[in-house]
Amino acid sequence: MLEQSLVPKTLNPVGETTKTTCPYCGVGCGVLATPVADEQGKISIDIKGDPDHPSNFGRLCSKGSALGETVDLDGRLLYPSINGARSDWETTLKLVADKFNDTIKKHGPDSVAFYVSGQILSEDYYVANKLMKGFIGSANIDTNSRLCMASSVAGHKKAFGTDTVPGTYEDLEHADLIVLVGSNLAWCHPVIYQRIAAAKEQRPNLKVVLVDPRRTMTNDLADLHLAIRPDGDCALFSGLLTHLENNKNLDQNYIDNYTNGFDVALNMASNLSLENIIEQTGLSADEINQFYTMFAETQKTVTVYSQGVNQSVSGTDKVSAIINCHLATGRIGKIGMGPFSITGQPNAMGGREVGGLANTLACHMDLENEDHRNLVQTFWDAPTIATSQGAKAVEMFDKVASGDIKAIWIMATNPVDSLPNSSAVEAALEKCPFVVVSDVVEHTDTIRYANVKLPALAWGEKDGTVTNSERRISHQKAFLSAPSEATSDWWQMCEVAKHMGFATAFNYTNVSEIFKEYAALSAHQNNDTRDFDIGAYADIANDEYETLKPFLWPLTKDTAQKGNIISNHRFFAQGNFYTTDRKARFIAVEAKQSEVTEFSFPLALNTGRVRDHWHTMTRTAKTPRLSAHMAEPFCEIHPKDAQKYKIQEAGIVEVESAIGAIRVRALITDRVQEGAVFVPLHWTDQYASNGRVDKLVPPVLDPFSGQPAYKNTGVIIRPFEAKTYGFAICRELPKEINAPYWAKAKCIGGWRIEFAFAKKQDTSNLITNILGLKKDDANISFEDETSGIERFVWFNKEQAHQMEAAIFVAPTPVEVSRSWAVDLLSTRHEDPQERFRIIAGRPSQDVPDKGAIVCSCFFVGANEIADAVKAGNISVQAIGKCLNAGTNCGSCKSEISQIISENQAIAAE
Ligand SMILES: Nc1nc2c(c(=O)[nH]1)N[C@H]1C(S)=C(S)[C@@H](COP(=O)(O)OP(=O)(O)OC[C@H]3O[C@@H](n4cnc5c(=O)[nH]c(N)nc54)[C@H](O)[C@@H]3O)O[C@H]1N2
Ligand SMILES: Nc1nc2c(c(=O)[nH]1)N[C@H]1C(S)=C(S)[C@@H](COP(=O)(O)OP(=O)(O)OC[C@H]3O[C@@H](n4cnc5c(=O)[nH]c(N)nc54)[C@H](O)[C@@H]3O)O[C@H]1N2
Ligand code: SF4
Ligand SMILES: [Mo]
Numbered sequence: 001m002l003e004q005s006l007v008p009k010t011l012n013p014v015g016e017t018t019k020t021t022c023p024y025c026g027v028g029c030g031v032l033a034t035p036v037a038d039e040q041g042k043i044s045i046d047i048k049g050d051p052d053h054p055s056n057f058g059r060l061c062s063k064g065s066a067l068g069e070t071v072d073l074d075g076r077l078l079y080p081s082i083n084g085a086r087s088d089w090e091t092t093l094k095l096v097a098d099k100f101n102d103t104i105k106k107h108g109p110d111s112v113a114f115y116v117s118g119q120i121l122s123e124d125y126y127v128a129n130k131l132m133k134g135f136i137g138s139a140n141i142d143t144n145s146r147l148c149m150a151s152s153v154a155g156h157k158k159a160f161g162t163d164t165v166p167g168t169y170e171d172l173e174h175a176d177l178i179v180l181v182g183s184n185l186a187w188c189h190p191v192i193y194q195r196i197a198a199a200k201e202q203r204p205n206l207k208v209v210l211v212d213p214r215r216t217m218t219n220d221l222a223d224l225h226l227a228i229r230p231d232g233d234c235a236l237f238s239g240l241l242t243h244l245e246n247n248k249n250l251d252q253n254y255i256d257n258y259t260n261g262f263d264v265a266l267n268m269a270s271n272l273s274l275e276n277i278i279e280q281t282g283l284s285a286d287e288i289n290q291f292y293t294m295f296a297e298t299q300k301t302v303t304v305y306s307q308g309v310n311q312s313v314s315g316t317d318k319v320s321a322i323i324n325c326h327l328a329t330g331r332i333g334k335i336g337m338g339p340f341s342i343t344g345q346p347n348a349m350g351g352r353e354v355g356g357l358a359n360t361l362a363c364h365m366d367l368e369n370e371d372h373r374n375l376v377q378t379f380w381d382a383p384t385i386a387t388s389q390g391a392k393a394v395e396m397f398d399k400v401a402s403g404d405i406k407a408i409w410i411m412a413t414n415p416v417d418s419l420p421n422s423s424a425v426e427a428a429l430e431k432c433p434f435v436v437v438s439d440v441v442e443h444t445d446t447i448r449y450a451n452v453k454l455p456a457l458a459w460g461e462k463d464g465t466v467t468n469s470e471r472r473i474s475h476q477k478a479f480l481s482a483p484s485e486a487t488s489d490w491w492q493m494c495e496v497a498k499h500m501g502f503a504t505a506f507n508y509t510n511v512s513e514i515f516k517e518y519a520a521l522s523a524h525q526n527n528d529t530r531d532f533d534i535g536a537y538a539d540i541a542n543d544e545y546e547t548l549k550p551f552l553w554p555l556t557k558d559t560a561q562k563g564n565i566i567s568n569h570r571f572f573a574q575g576n577f578y579t580t581d582r583k584a585r586f587i588a589v590e591a592k593q594s595e596v597t598e599f600s601f602p603l604a605l606n607t608g609r610v611r612d613h614w615h616t617m618t619r620t621a622k623t624p625r626l627s628a629h630m631a632e633p634f635c636e637i638h639p640k641d642a643q644k645y646k647i648q649e650a651g652i653v654e655v656e657s658a659i660g661a662i663r664v665r666a667l668i669t670d671r672v673q674e675g676a677v678f679v680p681l682h683w684t685d686q687y688a689s690n691g692r693v694d695k696l697v698p699p700v701l702d703p704f705s706g707q708p709a710y711k712n713t714g715v716i717i718r719p720f721e722a723k724t725y726g727f728a729i730c731r732e733l734p735k736e737i738n739a740p741y742w743a744k745a746k747c748i749g750g751w752r753i754e755f756a757f758a759k760k761q762d763t764s765n766l767i768t769n770i771l772g773l774k775k776d777d778a779n780i781s782f783e784d785e786t787s788g789i790e791r792f793v794w795f796n797k798e799q800a801h802q803m804e805a806a807i808f809v810a811p812t813p814v815e816v817s818r819s820w821a822v823d824l825l826s827t828r829h830e831d832p833q834e835r836f837r838i839i840a841g842r843p844s845q846d847v848p849d850k851g852a853i854v855c856s857c858f859f860v861g862a863n864e865i866a867d868a869v870k871a872g873n874i875s876v877q878a879i880g881k882c883l884n885a886g887t888n889c890g891s892c893k894s895e896i897s898q899i900i901s902e903n904q905a906i907a908a909e
Contacts, residue, residue, distance in 0.1 A: 006073040008460070008480045010035040010043060018479035019050055021466055022064045023119065023459035024614050026343030027191045028468025029056035029064055030550065033460065033479045045071055045460070045479070053550055055169065055468055061190030062612050062626065062856050062891040067459070069623040071480060077442045077455040078484035089485065093492070096409070096452055097499030099434045100136075103407045109138035109386075113396050113405045116356060117412035118145045118345030121464030121476060123514040124489035125347070126354040127506065128411070129362060131497045132390075133355070134382030135505065139367060139390030140405065142358040144413040145348045146393035150705035151310040152341035153352060153360075155319025158587050158704075159327070161579035162364055163352055164531045166571040167302065167338035168470040168552065173199040174336030177298035179209045179291075181233060181322065182308010182711075186217040186894045187611040189306075189342055189469075194890055197221055207298070209291055211236065212308055213606060214636075214678060215671045220894035226291060227673060229282030230604050230712040231594035234314050236288070237321035238269040238591045239277040243292040244328055245270075251330030258327075258575030258583055265324050265586035272591055280593050282673075295325070300336035306344065307608060311711050314594075316704040320587035327584050333573035342469040346476075349467035353532055353553075354518065358390035363522040364532035379521050380505060392706035394419060394699045401428035409436040411489055412456065414616040416445040417684045420708045421659055422694040438489055441618045445684050445692070455486040459619075462488050464511050465548070471569075473534070474550040490514060512545035523557060531571065531578055594712060601657060601714030603641065604676045607693050608711070611891055612856055613682040621687060624748045624822075628853040631745035631818070632754050633664040633683035633691030637717065638674045642666065645717050650813035652720040652741050652756045655679060657713050660695035663720055663741050664688075665754070677717060681710075688743040722756035726770065727814045729753070729821055730805035734772030742770070749825030752818065763790055763809070771805050782839040787811075791839040801828045808841055816841040819850040819861045854899070855885035855892045865896055869903040876900070 012018060017034040030053020034046045045068040051058035080092040087095075103111050114132050116125065125143075132141040156163045172178060172195060185193040200206045200221065210222035211233065219225050228236060244250055245266055255262050272280075277288060295301060303326065309318045323339045331337035343349050355362040365372035367389060377385040391399050397419060399405040408429075419425045429435055429449035437450035440458040447453060456462075460480040467473045490511060497506035508514050516537065523535025535557040540548075552569055577584045612626040620626045635653050637645075647653050653666040655677065664679060672678050683691030700709045720741060731750040741756040755770055763783070764775040775781075778792035788811040796802040803824050808816045820843045829835045837844050850861025860883050873879050876896050880887040886896050 007043060008071050008073055008483060010045070011479050011481055014043065018477050019475075020477040020479065021346070021474040022060070022067065023346050023476065024063045025189055026345060026348055026469040027055055027189050028346060028466060028472060028474055029053065029060055029191050030474065031060065031064065031067065033067075035479070044068060053474070055470070055472060055474075055550070056191045059191045059194055060889055062889045063614060063620060065857060065889045066620075066623050066625050069625060070619045071458070071460045072622070073483050074622065075441050075443065076458070076483060076486070077439055077447075077453060078486060079455060080485065081453045083451055089487070089495075092452060092454070093495045094499050096436055097496045100407055100496070101500055103434070104136060107406060109136050110140055110390070111405060112136065112138065112407045113140035113391065113400070113409070115393065115396060115408060115410045115413065115415060116141065116143045116351070118143060118148060118343070118348035118351050119412045120489050121347060121462060121466060122350035122354055122473075122518065123464040123511050124411075124493065125351050125356045126362065126514055126518045127490050127493045127497070127508075129355050130380060131493060131502070131506070133361065133386040134377060134380045134384065135497065135500070135502045137384035137386055139358050139386035139388065140396065141356065141390060142393045142396055143351050143356045144393070144415075144418060145345070145351050146357065146706060147311070147418060147708055147710070148307070148344045149310060149341070149348050149352065150357065150392075150707040151312070151315030151702050152319055153357065154316040154702075154705040155323060156341070158316070158320060159323045159584055160572065160577045162531045164571050164578070165341060165349075165469065165471055166333045167340055168568055168570065169195065170568060171302050171336050171338055171340070172196050172304070175300045175302045176205060176336065177207050177209070177294055177301040179211065179295065179301065179303040180218060180222070181211040181303060181305040183304055183306040183342065184212065184216040184218050184608065185304070186220065188344070188609050190889075190891045192342065193218065193221065197893075207294060209294065213673055213676060217611070217894040217898070220897050224287070224290060224294070226281070226283055226287055229280065229594070230606065230676065231312055231314055232281035232283070233309060233318040234321050234589050234591035235272060235277045235280035236283075237318070237325055238272050238589055239274070239288065240292055240295060240325050241266060241269040241321070241328060242272070244296055244325065247296050249296040250328050254330030255328060258572075258577070259586060260581070260583050261586035261588070262328065265588045268588035268590060269324075276591070280591060299331065301331055302336065302338055302340050304340045304342055306342050308711060310341075310707055311709060313700055313702055313709045314592070315702040315707050315709070317589045321589045321591070324586050324589070327586060333570040335570075338570070346468070347466040349469065349471065350465065350473070353467060358392050358396075363518070364530050375525055376521070379524055382505065394701060394706065394708060397425050397428050400432050403431075406432065407434040408432060409438070410446060411438040414444050414446045414618070414684070416449070417616045417692055418681065418694060420694055420697040420699040420710065422692055423660055438492055440486070443686055444616065444618060445686065454492050455484070456492070457482055457486050457488045461486065464490070465515060467553070470552065472550050472552050475545075475548045510542055512540060512542045515545060516540045526556075529578075598658075598714050601716050602675070603715050603717060605655065605657065605696060605713040605715040606672070606676055606678045606711050607681050607697065608678065610680050610682065613680070615682060616684050617682050617687060621746060624746045625856045627745040627747065628822070628859065629856050630680070631752060632743040633662075633680065633688050634667045635664045635717065636667050636669050636672045636678040638670055638672050638676070639668050640674045641677070641717070642668045645719070647717060647719050648813070652722055654718050654720050655696060655715050656718070657696035657698065657715045659698050662693060662695055663690045665743075677715065683743065687745065689737075689739065689741055691743065720756065720758070722758060723760045723811060724757040724766070724809060725811070725813050726755045726766070726807060726809040727753070727816055727818070727821070728755070728770055728805065728807040729825055730771055731825060734770070738769040747822035747825065752822050760811075766809065767792065767807060771807060773805060780836060780839055791841065793835070793838050795829070795835070801830050803827070803829055803838070806838060817843065817849040817851070819853055819859075854895050855883075857888035858884040860885035862899055865899045866903045869900050874900055874904055
């Protein structure tokens with residue numbers, strides 16, 4: 001039960017709903033948040049999908065559905081502080097302004113930097129960019145979108161002259177072929193996945209091709225899976241261009257009227273022979289041909305792509321190779337057609353629009369364009385304007401390390417975990433004379449290095465706009481009051497600007513004033529010379545902003561029909577690109593064999609996401625529901641590699657690259673290919689002993705975009721030879737967990753801890769190291785010398801039915817049903833006889849073992865689903881009927897489907 005002081009205060013009375021937007025992925029789902037009271041009057045927030053929001057029409061995924069569980073104040077950063085001592089806002093902001101001013105005075109504007117995030121709102125982003133580029137006069141502002149979208153931005157600008165996503169989500173529903181390249185939609189953009197699944201159910205003719213080295217859950221939707229070799233994408237799409245030419249599938253009219261450079265691009269592509277393509281992609285001639293034929297024959301084709309494309313040394317080239325095929329067939333900007341780069345973060349797109357990248361200017365204007373610079377400077381009435389690119393993310397931290405940057409403000413991102421070579425980032429921040437961090441939580445791996453900590457408003461408290469993957473701008477609204485001294489990111493930025501001497505330009509009293517200025521700038525001297533124009537809102541009043549409905553840009557002053565905006569604008573069906581001659585540019589792409597990993601690092605490390613966690617887990621790990629699906633950092637290893645490197649199932653594995661090593665749980669599966677391993681990016685020092693995968697990833701960058709290649713690092717794996725393995729659950733966490741391997745996760749009523757030691761441990765010490773408890777205080781114990789199995793359980797001294805902790809120790813990976821064990825903390829153990837059962841490590845015979853949790857909404861486990869399949873429930877719907885699994889958010893449907901196919905075979909035997 002949460003302490004009263006940790007319960008957030010709502011702005012609205014019970015029952016009054018706020019329409020807002022989900023703070024997680026770039027799908028940008030509309031959310032209805034309503035305070036509700038239970039019988040004791042305890043307030044919580046009910047979360048539903050907004051049926052009227054055009055991104056999700058009422059749907060939400062597992063993360064969105066669990067938002068209500070993340071808004072409590074447990075673990076929140078609530079006061080500003082300086083060097084660890086609590087401070088007040090006035091002193092703190094003045095100190096930040098003075099330090100930045102002093103540094104600039106002594107070392108010039110490029111000695112300071114802002115590193116911001118696709119998780120701040122457009123208004124926050126707009127003022128940060130305005131301050132750095134127009135008033136400080138440096139372009140040293142970059143964002144974690146560099147790690148995420150930069151290759152797509154670069155690819156768009158090369159081809160279209162501007163960073164435009166041509167189509168909309170509707171195109172996915174109208175398409176006859178959807179090609180998913182390097183996108184695990186089922187887990188990363190679940191509501192888009194569900195929209196495609198629904199369309200496919202209605203129109204089984206809609207075909208889906210998945211291009212991904214791994215067989216992800218998204219494969220459940222695919223008619224064809226191309227398990228491509230890492231970075232084989234340029235070859236695949238270059239070959240496709242040649243195929244389209246050879247088979248007369250080109251739209252010559254489109255090429256002639258609206259594009260340049262086709263011949264050069266085609267020439268380059270045709271240098272590749274089929275053998276080259278086979279070699280670079282690792283696919284068979286048959287697979288390649290099947291895909292090429294499908295693409296060639298299907299007019300209504302959308303190619304959706306994300307990090308398997310962007311996060312690569314050839315990221316920008318991959319984007320170009322894909323766009324080339326769409327331009328060559330004229331399949332762009334028309335219903336059901338187009339290249340479609342989907343964004344990761346809720347406001348990755350907004351950040352691009354406000355010019356949050358070190359090489360862009362506000363409102364899709366160019367830093368290199370003098371007219372644009374003059375326009376922006378005059379509009380802002382700014383004393384200066386940055387004239388050349390600033391340091392991009394990785395370079396920015398290199399400059400912090402070298403001392404060129406001496407003061408940095410990090411806002412809403414965790415670079416110590418998420419940048420490549422993250423140990424070097426740590427070292428850089430440790431040395432940096434002045435580090436400011438704005439965050440919503442008290443403990444992160446980055447905030448450890450802050451001289452100044454600024455508490456920010458979190459989702460539910462903050463207010464402003466975000467833009468999703470399809471260019472739709474939605475209002476993210478507050479429904480909770482600001483806790484303690486937390487303030488909005490835009491306010492922090494503006495106050496520092498004022499203290500730096502720029503009072504007039506940052507004197508906003510309200511977030512809507514920022515939006516209004518931003519909208520006005522987008523339209524200023526535009527006249528369709530720039531794609532981004534939301535001039536319809538150039539005069540928006542505060543009350544109109546309050547009720548702003550989701551809208552798609554562009555929305556110019558002329559076209560606006562405010563109040564009833566039905567815009568489904570697509571770009572480029574009739575050319576009209578934003579290059580000087582208004583024609584698109586084909587880009588010649590040289591497909592090269594991806595570098596073979598070195599002899600000493602023979603495996604290709606791929607990294608990415610899991611279904612129920614968000615990045616560095618600062619919010620998703622607060623909820624037991626979202627922590628149930630994957631409770632530990634892991635490494636997926638192909639069975640043959642497991643054999644080769646002597647890795648046992650559920651053992652601990654050390655993954656080492658040229659720059660670092662981590663220790664995670666081994667998960668042996670043929671979902672990854674032989675020669676490749678996969679580790680998720682989520683686990684930080686806050687949740688595991690040594691699971692930060694970016695310690696392994698070297699700063700290898702795409703040459704055009706500066707985006708890191710997170711998906712192809714040479715590594716070696718070896719077993720961590722543990723003599724003692726263990727699993728524990730506890731109501732209260734000890735201050736510290738001491739073990740060479742540990743990982744912790746929330747469960748209902750407490751925590752679960754996995755651990756391992758290289759040597760056999762003295763039991764008393766082990767218990768102190770893991771749980772901070774005394775062995776002698778255990779109420780039940782079991783020690784078996786022959787098997788080496790040891791188990792201890794502690795009950796509450798006053799309330800004997802309440803279990804406080806249990807620990808299970810063994811010389812091999814502990815075989816205890818985790819889903820059963822985590823329920824023990826929230827069960828009343830009335831019968832003293834029953835209590836002894838706990839040391840058996842599994843439910844009593846009449847209670848079946850659920851198995852690993854698959855449906856996190858209803859806590860349904862894999863064994864339960866498998867049993868239901870064997871009893872004849874062989875469709876996802878039937879499983880939903882009998883177990884409820886998959887009937888709320890639907891995020892687990894593809895996993896259920898997989899369990900069905902695995903067990904149907906068994907049932908049939
Ligand atoms: N659950 C969840 N959802 C999220 C997020 C989260 O943290 N958790 N984060 C959000 C953010 S910021 C982002 S950027 C998106 C990312 O969304 P995605 O891009 O879908 O996610 P990733 O898991 O990073 O990578 C996608 C796939 O690329 C594949 N891949 C790797 N190398 C290659 C290659 O060379 N070629 C091809 N074709 N594929 C390759 C990987 O195997 C992986 O399955 O997700 C967003 N949604
Ligand atoms: N190996 C590997 N590394 C990767 C990737 C990968 O695929 N593989 N993907 C990359 C990608 S695409 C991304 S987007 C990044 C993500 O990486 P990060 O941006 O570092 O991860 P987050 O956990 O989202 O960090 C957001 C931080 O902001 C805080 N926060 C949340 N809301 C607010 C707010 O409103 N204001 C403020 N001030 N703070 C807030 C959170 O508590 C958290 O500490 O990781 C990148 N790193
Ligand atoms: S798909 Fe899920 S995480 Fe993404 S915006 Fe929608 S509810 Fe949020
Ligand atoms: Mo991202």
